[in-house]
């Protein structure tokens with residue numbers, strides 16, 4: 360009897376345990392339309408592709424902490440509200456757009472996090488969007504702030520949101536470009552996206568004004584990104 364019981368348990372656990380990889384990192388498997396105050400991880404849960412592992416643990420490398428050459432502050436760290444709804448982004452994407460917020464500059468975590476909360480409130484409450492529009496934002500503290508992130512379609516570049524990611528530098532860059540810390544943060548964020556399969560290695564880089572009637576990302580920042588290797592003059 361005892362042997363049978365042990366065998367039953369031994370066989371039973373793996374069958375039940377297809378969510379075990381998620382549980383092993385302290386996460387919970389849930390539909391990724393639900394808010395996760397930590398980070399979602401793919402491939403750790405049973406069920407459909409929308410069922411993913413929500414975890415605060417750094418054991419598996421959180422999405423926001425996975426970039427080795429740039430600090431990425433997670434949504435939780437800057438105090439993001441939950442999105443009203445999300446649409447899963449199909450990756451890798453081949454387009455990357457650079458914007459500026461035309462709001463205040465920020466040079467430290469406290470002031471950048473305040474900017475993030477204000478921009479999110481504006482996008483959700485005044486613009487009526489489901490969440491802060493950009494995929495990522497960048498401060499002149501040299502850090503990246505997670506917006507919709509790598510997994511969700513943004514609202515940043517009309518007509519191209521499902522095909523590309525966007526980073527917006529906080530401030531107005533008509534008359535001066537962002538400091539080197541912010542420019543390097545954009546470059547390292549893109550490289551991180553390539554390293555993790557979210558962006559194609561042959562991606563094309565654009566300024567918002569290349570595909571829309573706007574002066575975004577400002578004359579000075581636009582002139583800067585036009586010198587970068589992946590900047591494309593071909594309409595996407």
Ligand SMILES: [Zn+2]
Pocket residue numbers: 457458459515567573575576
């Ligand atoms: Zn823009």
